[in-house]
Amino acid sequence: MPAPLTVMHLLPSLHSGGVEQVVLELGEGLSAQGVRNIVVSSGGSMVPKLKEQGSIHYARSIGKKSLFTLREVPRMKRLILKERPDILHLHSRVPAWVGYLAWKMIPADQRPGLVTTFHGFYSVNAYSKIMTRGQRIIAVSGCMRDHILEKYPRTPADIIRVIPNTIDPALDRYGYRPSDAWLREWHTMYPELAGKYTLCLPGRITRLKGHLDLIPILQGLREAGLPAHAVIVGEVKKGKTAYKEELVRAFDKAGLASCITWTGHRRDLRNVLCACDVTLSLTHVPESFGKTTLEALALGRPVAGYSHGGVGEQLNVFLPEGNVPPLDTAVMVDTLTQWYTYPPETPREIPPPYRREDMIRAHLDVYRELLPAIPEPEQKTT
Known part of the structure; x- marks a missing residue:
């Protein structure tokens, strides 16, 4: 029987916020699909729910904007080699630096596939450019894809995938009324x-x-x-x-x-x-x-x-x-x-790709593109 797909996510913490919520939703959806889902962060109030949904959590101080955070790179390398994820998914800039440097320290034939997600319009500089280093880059909207290509023109357009954040139709549905x-x-x-x-x-x-x-x-x-x-x-x-x-x-x-x-x-x-x-x-x-x-x-x-x-x-x-x-x-x-x-008429149904199942399926499709992991993408020279 083949081993399950293993995905490791890196983000600063699991308190509240849009990135954290997306990682929580991914954890629930991927775990339900039989994926071995691992999240690395400094922890927070969402961790119990994450574990309850079937994910594994490792507490690591990988989110603080300090050069001292780079001391986590060797530890992250050891964790990657221990858990052997098929995919390393980086969701924020400081954790991305830690994860990417650890990934580069691993022999190429042992590295997991590398995915980054642009969750926000980060300031445009060398620090933020780390988010373009994924073998696949996920943009959460069409305007985010355009932003990446405009601000980082050496990024290959063919490695960017647009996957919007989503709603759960079972919970966020037309006609829902509080008790x-x-x-x-x-x-x-x-x-x-x-x-x-x-x-x-x-x-x-x-x-x-x-x-x-x-x-x-x-x-x-x-x-x-x-x-x-x-x-x-x-x-x-x-x-x-x-x-x-x-x-x-x-x-x-x-x-x-x-x-x-x-x-x-x-x-x-x-x-x-x-x-x-x-x-x-x-x-x-x-x-x-x-x-x-x-x-x-x-x-x-x-x-x-x-x-x-x-x-x-x-x-x-x-x-x-x-x-x-x-x-x-x-x-x-x-x-x-x-x-x-005259209240406006609102949509009675949210179609693809804005449903939770669409987001989970799209992420799995991206992960599978990298199995087996492909070489690091070449940045354009012009």
């Missing part, structure tokens, strides 16, 4: 939302998410006589408390403090998206994908977002009228005002 008990608890916790036109802005509390754009948006909607109220869902990471305090002061100065609800991090985001009228994406720079907006669309909830990056791609496919010119809060106000009276 009555959950809704009662929600309204008890946030009574200020009763009778309001609720706008959900999910994501970590960072400047790039565009929270300050809520000021002209809420002001415009309220001037139009609409009972607009923003629901900000997301955690404040270490070092970002000053930014949240800045936001609180700005909302207060604008006279909008009573129009903002802060929920912090929520593990029941699916229910929160359903409980709000519209989900917003106000990022000031393009996002590589925009997983939460896809979840909202799959749930049949309207999404209005700036028309760039992965969110713009999604809206072009599923809800074109939700695309708003980047940073144009006046058009956003007009869109949301119209939707208050």
Whole structure:
């Protein structure tokens, strides 16, 4: 009986975040397909669930941006030789440096296939270029593929595969409704939302998410006589408390403090998206994908977002009228005002390649391309 396919993933940690969630979903899907799935990270709150789904976890300090992290390279080499993965999949830049240098130390005929994923629009420099060193490169959207080819023109186009992040149709489905008990608890916790036109802005509390754009948006909607109220869902990471305090002061100065609800991090985001009228994406720079907006669309909830990056791609496919010119809060106000009276028709089904099964199948196809592992790709000279 042949040994099962073994895949080893490297990422900084397993706390919260888009990359972590994708690795968790891959772990569940690959394990269900009989793959021996190994994840290496510094650990975090997601580890118990990862193990419960059938994956193996090794705790290694491979995510800190420090030259001292390179001391992990020999240990990583030993771990690769011990576990003998067929595929080494690198999901973030610092772990990618550790994994790639360890991979290079192994004799060529013993190396696993090497895969990297561009999960985000990293700064363009020699440090980020490590993500182009995979024998196969996964881009999470078409715009990410274009970004790679534009910023790293020596990257062979034929080794890039576009695999979008996805939703689970069994969970994120049109017509899903939170339980009555959950809704009662929600309204008890946030009574200020009763009778309001609720706008959900999910994501970590960072400047790039565009929270300050809520000021002209809420002001415009309220001037139009609409009972607009923003629901900000997301955690404040270490070092970002000053930014949240800045936001609180700005909302207060604008006279909008009573129009903002802060929920912090929520593990029941699916229910929160359903409980709000519209989900917003106000990022000031393009996002590589925009997983939460896809979840909202799959749930049949309207999404209005700036028309760039992965969110713009999604809206072009599923809800074109939700695309708003980047940073144009006046058009956003007009869109949301119209939707208050005439909500848009959202898609009743999310087709391939945006379903979880599509993502798992596509990754397996990429991994199989590298069995047996092929030589490291040559970078173009022009």
